Amino acid sequence: MESLPGPSWTSPYRWAVALRLLRARKINLISILGVTVGVASIIVVLAIMDGFQRDLRAVIRGTLSDVIVEIDPRELGYEEIRETVLALDGVKAMTLQRATFGLIQAATRDTDGARQNFLPVRIIGVLPEQEREVSRIFDFVKEAANQPEDVFRLDPPPMFAESTPHILMSKWLARRVGYSLYGRTMRPNDNFGLITFSESDKNNQGQATWAPNDRDVVCSRLYDSRNSEFDKLHIYVDLRSTVHDFFSSPDGVVTELRIKLDDYTQARDMIPRIERAIKALDPTGLAFVQGQTWEERQGPLLAAVNNEKVILSFVLFFIVLVACFTIFATLTMTVVEKTREIGVLRAMGATAPGILSIFMLNGALVGLVGAASGYGAGLYVASNVNPIREFLRDRFGWDIFPTDIYSFDYIPTYIDHRAALSFTLGAALSALFFAVIPAIRAARLDPVRALRYE
Amino acid sequence: MSNADETIRDLPAGETADATARAPATTALDFLSVRDIRKSYRMGRQTLDVLRGVDLDVKKGEIVAIMGQSGSGKSTLLHQIGLLDEPESGEVYFEGDALPRRGNQAAAARSRLFGFIFQFYHLLPEFTALENVLMPAMILDDLGVWRRRKGEHKERAARILERMGLKERMKHRPKELSGGERQRVAIARALMNKPPVLLCDEPTGNLDRGTAEGVRSLLWELNQSDGQTMIVVTHDSSVAAQANRTLELVDGRLANTGSSNGA
Numbered sequence: 001m002e003s004l005p006g007p008s009w010t011s012p013y014r015w016a017v018a019l020r021l022l023r024a025r026k027i028n029l030i031s032i033l034g035v036t037v038g039v040a041s042i043i044v045v046l047a048i049m050d051g052f053q054r055d056l057r058a059v060i061r062g063t064l065s066d067v068i069v070e071i072d073p074r075e076l077g078y079e080e081i082r083e084t085v086l087a088l089d090g091v092k093a094m095t096l097q098r099a100t101f102g103l104i105q106a107a108t109r110d111t112d113g114a115r116q117n118f119l120p121v122r123i124i125g126v127l128p129e130q131e132r133e134v135s136r137i138f139d140f141v142k143e144a145a146n147q148p149e150d151v152f153r154l155d156p157p158p159m160f161a162e163s164t165p166h167i168l169m170s171k172w173l174a175r176r177v178g179y180s181l182y183g184r185t186m187r188p189n190d191n192f193g194l195i196t197f198s199e200s201d202k203n204n205q206g207q208a209t210w211a212p213n214d215r216d217v218v219c220s221r222l223y224d225s226r227n228s229e230f231d232k233l234h235i236y237v238d239l240r241s242t243v244h245d246f247f248s249s250p251d252g253v254v255t256e257l258r259i260k261l262d263d264y265t266q267a268r269d270m271i272p273r274i275e276r277a278i279k280a281l282d283p284t285g286l287a288f289v290q291g292q293t294w295e296e297r298q299g300p301l302l303a304a305v306n307n308e309k310v311i312l313s314f315v316l317f318f319i320v321l322v323a324c325f326t327i328f329a330t331l332t333m334t335v336v337e338k339t340r341e342i343g344v345l346r347a348m349g350a351t352a353p354g355i356l357s358i359f360m361l362n363g364a365l366v367g368l369v370g371a372a373s374g375y376g377a378g379l380y381v382a383s384n385v386n387p388i389r390e391f392l393r394d395r396f397g398w399d400i401f402p403t404d405i406y407s408f409d410y411i412p413t414y415i416d417h418r419a420a421l422s423f424t425l426g427a428a429l430s431a432l433f434f435a436v437i438p439a440i441r442a443a444r445l446d447p448v449r450a451l452r453y454e
Numbered sequence: 455m456s457n458a459d460e461t462i463r464d465l466p467a468g469e470t471a472d473a474t475a476r477a478p479a480t481t482a483l484d485f486l487s488v489r490d491i492r493k494s495y496r497m498g499r500q501t502l503d504v505l506r507g508v509d510l511d512v513k514k515g516e517i518v519a520i521m522g523q524s525g526s527g528k529s530t531l532l533h534q535i536g537l538l539d540e541p542e543s544g545e546v547y548f549e550g551d552a553l554p555r556r557g558n559q560a561a562a563a564r565s566r567l568f569g570f571i572f573q574f575y576h577l578l579p580e581f582t583a584l585e586n587v588l589m590p591a592m593i594l595d596d597l598g599v600w601r602r603r604k605g606e607h608k609e610r611a612a613r614i615l616e617r618m619g620l621k622e623r624m625k626h627r628p629k630e631l632s633g634g635e636r637q638r639v640a641i642a643r644a645l646m647n648k649p650p651v652l653l654c655d656e657p658t659g660n661l662d663r664g665t666a667e668g669v670r671s672l673l674w675e676l677n678q679s680d681g682q683t684m685i686v687v688t689h690d691s692s693v694a695a696q697a698n699r700t701l702e703l704v705d706g707r708l709a710n711t712g713s714s715n716g717a
């Protein structure tokens with residue numbers, strides 16, 4: 001017999017039967033919904049985790065520079081170091097920070113009335129015009145200043161002595177201290193007591209003793225880095241004008257160099273060069289010089305956030321897997337229920353690959369429709385997570401994101417479209433993969449047995 | 455086609471398909487011929503020989519009824535003729551050409567040469583009557599041809615349904631139709647690709663007497679008007695009585711019952 005043109009792989013019945021089975025069987029909706037929820041959850045959670053990661057990095061990086069170098073002893077002249085480091089290729093800017101500890105005098109109110117209380121703070125001395133070039137701390141200052149050094153000035157000058165040290169403090173501290181002293185948030189021009197410690201005379205054994213210095217300081221500006229842990233502890237002063245107030249003693253003062261690079265990706269290569277250059281300035285050769293990138297300094301925190309993201313994605317993909325098992329179960333059930341119809345289709349000329357493609361198409365359609373709606377729903381929720389949060393809070397009194405726990409007063413989101421699309425595609429492919437076994441079972445059905453199936 | 459086959463056609467045609475006809479070389483081939491079909495099933499450790507070398511010749515425009523007890527292998531024979539199942543041995547010839555037994559070629563031959571009608575209709579419940587009738591064309595055509603000829607196919611399907619007296623039922627799903635209507639849709643579906651041979655497996659077996667007679671007369675009318683060739687497996691002696699020939703499947707072989715009424 002001459003060769004007959006066989007049923008083509010493009011025969012329209014495959015699509016017609018697959019689509020009709022999909023529409024007619026309501027249980028397919030459960031499978032589609034499962035994939036939708038899985039994909040949407042992954043996209044939303046990833047967007048929030050990515051948002052957290054990015055904003056947290058931005059916040060942390062804002063108070064740090066590309067590279068931080070700790071130096072001990074501090075007798076090395078700063079100007080000499082600065083000249084040497086800035087001469088290195090790849091170094092864009094550099095500054096010095098000195099830090100010490102102090103106690104802010106506040107008050108605690110309880111049933112017995114107000115009591116003296118102290119808040120420990122880290123006092124950071126900066127060179128404003130140099131600091132501006134390496135970090136973004138001045139970008140966090142609420143009331144703008146024309147020049148960086150203006151952050152530490154008041155116009156008009158304070159009513160009391162102009163020599164009173166001017167402090168840049170966080171909004172958080174301003175609220176905390178302000179309420180205890182003034183019954184309101186502290187404003188620029190408000191003054192408060194700050195206790196620092198300086199070395200005084202040596203005792204009988206020749207050891208240095210420490211004496212508290214209690215002095216008035218004035219708040220010049222407020223900043224808000226959005227990192228509440230940082231804000232609770234740090235106040236800034238102009239190093240030049242306050243060096244004698246706070247940093248007179250070389251002991252108890254930590255000196256750090258803050259360096260900005262032309263290209264941050266080169267940081268790991270640059271650090272040994274910077275360390276070597278500084279060490280070469282020390283005639284004793286014993287100087288302790290250690291450089292770190294800002295990420296290394298905040299390593300555990302950043303790694304923890306990243307790790308959380310990976311674990312959550314992994315766990316959430318199980319939702320998609322469960323949905324895929326639903327597809328598997330549904331299709332297996334469909335194959336059993338439709339055994340006779342499969343036999344009839346074979347009797348009409350449908351081939352085994354044709355039957356296979358009907359059920360593969362069914363699984364693929366469930367996966368595609370589910371993944372696409374999950375993608376859409378995920379993007380919608382991720383883009384509107386803050387309005388949704390406000391709606392839930394205002395309507396039901398349920399705050400899903402208490403701001404006192406986190407560093408942010410909003411839910412940060414960042415949609416990584418490539419990752420979202422990869423997960424969507426992954427879910428659709430998983431659905432197709434789980435359709436393979438039922439589809440093969442359908443294709444391998446003996447048409448005669450299928451027709452006799454009851 | 456082999457030389458051996460050509461020789462077969464030159465020989466005088468056998469009038470009946472009785473158990474004595476064995477090798478193809480001994481009989482000439484007709485419009486549709488079956489030669490030495492053997493089929494057995496394994497039942498646990500036992501082997502059940504259902505067809506033990508069946509020969510059959512059907513002339514163009516003939517209605518052949520096949521009777522036999524339940525389990526005698528009537529449906530099995532129909533499946534073998536319709537290329538739905540592979541025999542252990544034997545061939546099916548159409549107009550002298552041996553038909554392919556497996557793969558896409560068998561599917562293509564099945565789709566073009568045979569129209570199946572089943573006792574339990576076997577309509578696709580998700581599709582309307584019209585869509586059910588269109589299904590064989592959807593299977594046979596590729597997408598391009600289907601797009602070109604969709605309108606033509608629809609017209610033909612509607613015409614067949616109209617001829618079956620189902621003009622008003624085209625948009626109805628099978629569950630909305632009576633048994634007789636369903637079987638008429640199944641007949642329309644079997645006719646869609648204009649198959650030269652209809653294979654009917656107890657077409658009236660699931661219907662009440664009145665409806666059964668209606669369906670039978672419809673099939674016979676097709677034979678009268680279009681010269682439609684049919685092989686009808688039936689338990690119903692009144693149906694068999696009106697066939698051109700009635701054969702009985704006994705012990706895995708076809709025996710002529712002697713009735714040849716030429717209806």
